[in-house]
Amino acid sequence: xxxxxxYHIFSLPKPLLETLTPRNLISQTPPRAPSPAPTAHPPQTxxxxxxxxxxxxxxADVDEQRNHYRSDWHRYNVKVRLSxxxxxxxxxxxxxxxxxxxxxxxxxxxxxxxxxxxxAVAALMSKTxxxxxxxxxxxxxxxxxxxxxxxxxxPPSTQIGVYKAVFPSHLPVSSQLSELKEMQxxxxxxxxxxxxxxxxxxxxxxxxxxxxxxxxxxEDEGSTKKKKKPxxxxxxxxxxxxxxxxxxxxxxxxGGSQSLNDNAKGNAKSAGAQLRRYGEQSLRExxxxxxxxxxxxxxxSERIWIRAxxxxxxxxLDYEExxxxxxxxxxxxxxxxxRRPTQSELARCLLELTRVxxxxxxxxxxxxxxxxxxxxLPKPKPIPTTPAPEPEKPKQPKLSKEEExxxxxxxxxxxxxxxxxxxxxxxxxxxxxxxxxxxxxxxPEWTGERWGxxxxxxxxxxxxxxxxxxxxxxxxxxxxxxxxxxxxxRQEDEDGHDSDTSEAxxxxxxxxxxxxxxxxxxxxxxxxxxxxxxDHPEWWDWFGAARVPxxxxxxxxDGREEKKKVRRKGLKDKVREREAKERVKEKDKPSVxxxxxxxxxxxxxxxxxxxxxxxxxxxxxxxxxxxxxTAEMRAKVERERRAxxxxxxxxxxxxx
Numbered sequence: 001x002x003x004x005x006x007y008h009i010f011s012l013p014k015p016l017l018e019t020l021t022p023r024n025l026i027s028q029t030p031p032r033a034p035s036p037a038p039t040a041h042p043p044q045t046x047x048x049x050x051x052x053x054x055x056x057x058x059x060a061d062v063d064e065q066r067n068h069y070r071s072d073w074h075r076y077n078v079k080v081r082l083s084x085x086x087x088x089x090x091x092x093x094x095x096x097x098x099x100x101x102x103x104x105x106x107x108x109x110x111x112x113x114x115x116x117x118x119x120a121v122a123a124l125m126s127k128t129x130x131x132x133x134x135x136x137x138x139x140x141x142x143x144x145x146x147x148x149x150x151x152x153x154x155p156p157s158t159q160i161g162v163y164k165a166v167f168p169s170h171l172p173v174s175s176q177l178s179e180l181k182e183m184q185x186x187x188x189x190x191x192x193x194x195x196x197x198x199x200x201x202x203x204x205x206x207x208x209x210x211x212x213x214x215x216x217x218x219e220d221e222g223s224t225k226k227k228k229k230p231x232x233x234x235x236x237x238x239x240x241x242x243x244x245x246x247x248x249x250x251x252x253x254x255g256g257s258q259s260l261n262d263n264a265k266g267n268a269k270s271a272g273a274q275l276r277r278y279g280e281q282s283l284r285e286x287x288x289x290x291x292x293x294x295x296x297x298x299x300x301s302e303r304i305w306i307r308a309x310x311x312x313x314x315x316x317l318d319y320e321e322x323x324x325x326x327x328x329x330x331x332x333x334x335x336x337x338x339r340r341p342t343q344s345e346l347a348r349c350l351l352e353l354t355r356v357x358x359x360x361x362x363x364x365x366x367x368x369x370x371x372x373x374x375x376x377l378p379k380p381k382p383i384p385t386t387p388a389p390e391p392e393k394p395k396q397p398k399l400s401k402e403e404e405x406x407x408x409x410x411x412x413x414x415x416x417x418x419x420x421x422x423x424x425x426x427x428x429x430x431x432x433x434x435x436x437x438x439x440x441x442x443x444p445e446w447t448g449e450r451w452g453x454x455x456x457x458x459x460x461x462x463x464x465x466x467x468x469x470x471x472x473x474x475x476x477x478x479x480x481x482x483x484x485x486x487x488x489x490r491q492e493d494e495d496g497h498d499s500d501t502s503e504a505x506x507x508x509x510x511x512x513x514x515x516x517x518x519x520x521x522x523x524x525x526x527x528x529x530x531x532x533x534x535d536h537p538e539w540w541d542w543f544g545a546a547r548v549p550x551x552x553x554x555x556x557x558d559g560r561e562e563k564k565k566v567r568r569k570g571l572k573d574k575v576r577e578r579e580a581k582e583r584v585k586e587k588d589k590p591s592v593x594x595x596x597x598x599x600x601x602x603x604x605x606x607x608x609x610x611x612x613x614x615x616x617x618x619x620x621x622x623x624x625x626x627x628x629x630t631a632e633m634r635a636k637v638e639r640e641r642r643a644x645x646x647x648x649x650x651x652x653x654x655x656x
Contacts, residue, residue: 007356008236009162010183010191010211016154017181022173023151023159053077053087072097076121083125096124122310148335149357150176157365161357165332166303188214192240194298195350196287196316197307197341201249201279203287204341206242207297210354235389237354241297243290244343247279284315291316295323304330305349307338409435410447417454420463429474439474452483455516462521464528471532478529479545482514515547527552 007013049059051068054077059065068074077087088096097120149161150173167179190213196205251272291298298304304324306316317326324331336352339345399407409432416425433439443449443457451457455476458466470476520526530552533542542548629637 007160007358009166009180009354009356011236012160012180012184012356016158016160017184019154020152020160020177020180021154022177023153053081054090057090072121076124079121079125152177152180153363157360157362159359159361159366161359163335163353165335166353169329186212186214189300190214192297192301193303193305193350194294194301195305195346197338197346197349198283198287198312198315199307199309199341201247201283202244202341203246203283204242204244204343204346205287205290205294206343206346206350207240207294207301208350209238209240210236210350212236237350238389239347239391241294242343242346244341245286247283247286249276249279249283251276287315288319291323298323302330303332304328305332305334305353307334307341406435407446410444413454414443414447414449414457417458417463417466418461420461420466422465422469425466426469439470440477440480450483451519453477453480453516456480456482456519459516459525459529460519460521462525464522464524467525468528468532471528472536475539477540478516478542478548479540480515482516482519513547515545517547 007016049062049065051057051059051065051074054068054074057068059068073090073093076093081087148163148165150164150167151159151161153159162176162180164176166183167176171179190209191211193208193210194205195208197203306313308316316322316324334349334353336349338349413425413428413432413436415421416428429436439455440453442452443454449457451460453476455467455470455478458470471478517526517529520529529542529546529548530550532539533546533548534551534553534556537551540546542551
């Protein structure tokens, strides 16, 4: 079998359609596949504390019996028996659960959980249905419900296969060929499909046009009649909208989501568990908001493809004001295995659904090779993915001279406000105020400015004079809230700001409404707001909507300056007192230098060396030098004098 890249299910060649017949060779229906673990029906027991479905399991008390009825084992056996299968023992059920990739929920759950099927039971039932519907390699047939493809034969040796999920629900096999022919009709606007995937915290969604619109066909015919150069044909499929995002919901290296682990073992209290619960809630809200935004495109779609587990499937259906209802006939699941939800995976699935499968075998060859062909069906080779065609970017309309002039004025205005050019700003504003639209008008998005008003821009730029002029003379509104984009970017602005502003911004809780005052970079700009609130309290709701903490009057500023002066004066007085005390201590402290030996009054004229012999002082000098000293100190001074005299005599003798 080959993959038909050239044949699209909504644009098949007419000669091929006219010769197609339903593929019905070797039409033998295989016997019904047994359940995963076939066993005999359990014996019927009529005891008061026994379960007749789960092999006459008995219980010691009523609580144990209630827990059994809420367990996954009992619910699985009930569903299997209702579908015509056989119940399994508890050990066989444990083996079935071990083969699943997802974790099983706990047997003891709340009343709300007991009313709905766990993921393990739903996964087991889905696996049982796939086993029952899978083709038998020895059955020798390709018809009936055992394959996901509907096959059609074109003599002498061409077969095409189309996925049955593309056709309407509950469509008889005999009507599939007529439905395939009706699908070739061109409709206005083209056919649209909505495709969604979610698994492991990853989400991918897209709205795709899968057939050419009627307008394109008419335009192509008109261009041919006028003998103009034919336009490049549009692709059969075109992505109209697409979105992907990821949230942290899966327990790393352990498998399973946090909600499944909580159902099995109770709510974990770790930081990682809190993050995963928050990720699951965020993922659910993001998906539902996206579906609401795409409501018009989803309502126009012929098919809605959803790949999600039992718990994740409730994100799309079970909530108030849901766009997609639970019994919608357009709902489909992907009839083939899928990988992690990504944009490229959506493109691969779209290509798999819209391209017919081709084979070229004669009827004799089909009969001879039927067994080998059926053996290769379970795992078809994946089709190489091709990048989805990107939607054409809308061309930006050419601006008129008046619009270009307005844009130039806006750029000049923002530059003057940001750089604090107050005098040119006043002159410009007197001339262009009416053209701009007022001081409180929102700054256009095309400017790239993330703040909402001129006052917010000036406050964030730290321009005190411009902020004061906007508040007092231009009467700018300080209660206008900061746009969400500007609030999210406050971390970027903290670099280079004073510590007070950074702490004030970081102290605000997430989601709090912010105003121009919250964007003030310096204390001087914040004081401008506080002074204006004190001078003109009746202008705005300063302490409420404007978020100004308090007023700052002239008296308060004078009092603050007076306190600073008093504080400085007190510091100076303390310094003077300290210096005075140090001088007194130095004066009262006894010093060795004061008791140096007295030098001779008249040195000898012939002695030029200061270290030469000196005449000992007289009685008066000696008396003055040692006056007020103790006996010990006087003896010490006397010994010094005698030593110096001896040194002088020795030098004199050596000089001769």
